[in-house]
Amino acid sequence: MVESKFLPLDGATSVSQAMRQINPDVVAAYPITPQTAVVQNFSQYVADGIVNTEFIPVESEHAAMSACVGASAAGGRVMTATAANGLALMWEMLYIAAGMRLPIVLTVVNRALSSPLNIHCDHSDAMGARDSGWIQIYAETGQEAYDNTIQAIRIAEHPDLLLPVMSCQDGFITGHGVERVGILPDSDIKDFVGEYKPRYALLNIDEPVTFGAWDFTDYYFEHKRQQSEVINNSLPIIESVFKEYEKLSGRPQPVLDMWGMDDAEYAIIVLSSTAGTSRAVARRWREKGVKVGVVKPRLYRPFPEQYLLEAIKNCKAVAVLDRAISFGAPLSQGPLFTDTTAALYNAGISGLPVVNYIFGLGGRDILPDHIGSVFSDLQKIASDGQRGTMVRYLGLRE
Amino acid sequence: MKEYKAPRLDRPWTEVNPGGIVLEPGVSVTYVTGTWRTMQPVRDHAQCTQCLICWIMCPDGAIPIVDGKVSGFDLVHCKGCGICAAECPVNIKKPHSETGEMGKAIQMVPEPAESDA
Numbered sequence: 001m002v003e004s005k006f007l008p009l010d011g012a013t014s015v016s017q018a019m020r021q022i023n024p025d026v027v028a029a030y031p032i033t034p035q036t037a038v039v040q041n042f043s044q045y046v047a048d049g050i051v052n053t054e055f056i057p058v059e060s061e062h063a064a065m066s067a068c069v070g071a072s073a074a075g076g077r078v079m080t081a082t083a084a085n086g087l088a089l090m091w092e093m094l095y096i097a098a099g100m101r102l103p104i105v106l107t108v109v110n111r112a113l114s115s116p117l118n119i120h121c122d123h124s125d126a127m128g129a130r131d132s133g134w135i136q137i138y139a140e141t142g143q144e145a146y147d148n149t150i151q152a153i154r155i156a157e158h159p160d161l162l163l164p165v166m167s168c169q170d171g172f173i174t175g176h177g178v179e180r181v182g183i184l185p186d187s188d189i190k191d192f193v194g195e196y197k198p199r200y201a202l203l204n205i206d207e208p209v210t211f212g213a214w215d216f217t218d219y220y221f222e223h224k225r226q227q228s229e230v231i232n233n234s235l236p237i238i239e240s241v242f243k244e245y246e247k248l249s250g251r252p253q254p255v256l257d258m259w260g261m262d263d264a265e266y267a268i269i270v271l272s273s274t275a276g277t278s279r280a281v282a283r284r285w286r287e288k289g290v291k292v293g294v295v296k297p298r299l300y301r302p303f304p305e306q307y308l309l310e311a312i313k314n315c316k317a318v319a320v321l322d323r324a325i326s327f328g329a330p331l332s333q334g335p336l337f338t339d340t341t342a343a344l345y346n347a348g349i350s351g352l353p354v355v356n357y358i359f360g361l362g363g364r365d366i367l368p369d370h371i372g373s374v375f376s377d378l379q380k381i382a383s384d385g386q387r388g389t390m391v392r393y394l395g396l397r398e
Numbered sequence: 399m400k401e402y403k404a405p406r407l408d409r410p411w412t413e414v415n416p417g418g419i420v421l422e423p424g425v426s427v428t429y430v431t432g433t434w435r436t437m438q439p440v441r442d443h444a445q446c447t448q449c450l451i452c453w454i455m456c457p458d459g460a461i462p463i464v465d466g467k468v469s470g471f472d473l474v475h476c477k478g479c480g481i482c483a484a485e486c487p488v489n490i491k492k493p494h495s496e497t498g499e500m501g502k503a504i505q506m507v508p509e510p511a512e513s514d515a
Contacts, residue, residue: 101417
């Protein structure tokens with residue numbers, strides 16, 4: 001284990017510190033709104049000659065991801081950053097990056113999608129990209145955002161994966177919130193990420209290859225099936241990177257961050273920063289003698305189905321908190337709930353009542369009392385033996 | 399016309415290259431696109447000035463050059479887009495050898511029912 005140096009950093013700056021240490025070959029990014037301080041800081045490192053990166057300030061996020069696709073196919077280690085509508089504008093190219101199996105790392109500061117116009121935290125942006133073929137990691141804190149960004153490089157570039165990775169954190173809450181962040185020494189990060197040796201590269205003129213070729217009715221289906229197999233089987237590889245980084249940093253890197261789940265009767269499943277609020281409330285409830293627990297999946301894609309089932313199967317009632325709506329899904333539930341309930345059904349578990357809470361859209365505060373009300377609801381559901389309303393709302397004026 | 403070996407169409411998904419990458423250079427010649435044609439270009443050889451503009455403009459490299467001269471059309475790959483006929487700058491003085499019409503040295507005619515491609 002290597003000692004970290006602790007600095008007061010906001011989540012965005014933590015990520016730019018990680019990018020400085022990774023020193024990628026190419027960063028292509030759109031430099032203004034909805035961009036965050038991630039790219040602002042990083043462009044300063046480029047201007048100051050602290051990194052060797054070729055920085056391409058493009059005219060849109062669509063162009064940013066297009067340039068990343070080109071640079072990655074050329075054989076470079078490539079990163080970019082975006083948020084909110086910027087991610088939405090990348091949509092077409094996200095699928096192309098994943099379909100071409102290009103190990104691009106994209107750091108996302110999760111923010112609401114317009115309309116109505118809003119720039120604050122929710123997960124609508126990244127959740128919309130959940131089927132794009134990217135691995136998705138969600139960070140609770142600026143520290144995790146830093147750690148995840150570094151690990152994302154190793155995951156993406158693993159020769160058995162070659163998949164792009166989206167490393168997400170909560171807009172403003174951690175993106176702009178200053179906290180104590182441990183930064184590992186530059187040399188250790190340099191060694192950890194190592195040199196990128198692409199399996200195929202357009203600039204390798206000794207072995208000429210074609211990327212992004214025409215793939216008609218005769219082979220497209222086979223390529224997509226292969227892509228699904230790779231992400232389906234990516235979890236053990238991702239875990240091996242997590243373990244290696246855990247050893248280096250001394251900070252635990254689980255697939256599911258769990259609190260009180262050994263004997264929890266009532267559990268909350270939630271991504272990112274709200275896990276911290278939930279844990280704080282759960283501690284108070286434990287002091288009152290109620291067996292509550294919190295599960296925070298760090299990985300959302302691939303969906304850690306088996307781990308999640310194992311974690312919640314002995315609970316009496318479970319709440320899934322979603323910071324996004326899947327419009328038009330049954331009762332317009334959230335995506336995390338959809339995946340969790342699908343996993344339960346597929347495992348033949350039908351007796352466990354699970355409810356969905358939509359919260360925090362457009363940066364609406366999620367307060368300890370809201371989390372407390374969820375635990376109260378779960379107790380009531382378990383004692384009544386009736387699930388009641390499937391999709392509920394926290395912090396909404398009703 | 400040169401014989402091209404068509405790509406294998408029997409590989410299962412476990413054996414395809416990751417991301418649809420193509421490992422051998424120049425394999426697009428094995429992809430037969432001549433069957434897409436509904437119109438076919440025809441050239442009046444005698445009235446052609448060999449300016450090579452059709453060769454420059456052809457988006458599919460389907461106008462082979464032999465000894466610096468246009469020799470005909472690669473109908474295995476020509477999609478019949480008609481760019482060569484549109485771009486041909488030669489206003490012929492006599493009726494076209496293939497169509498009997500006045501106009502350009504390259505003209506488009508409907509694809510014959512039984513195509514060579």
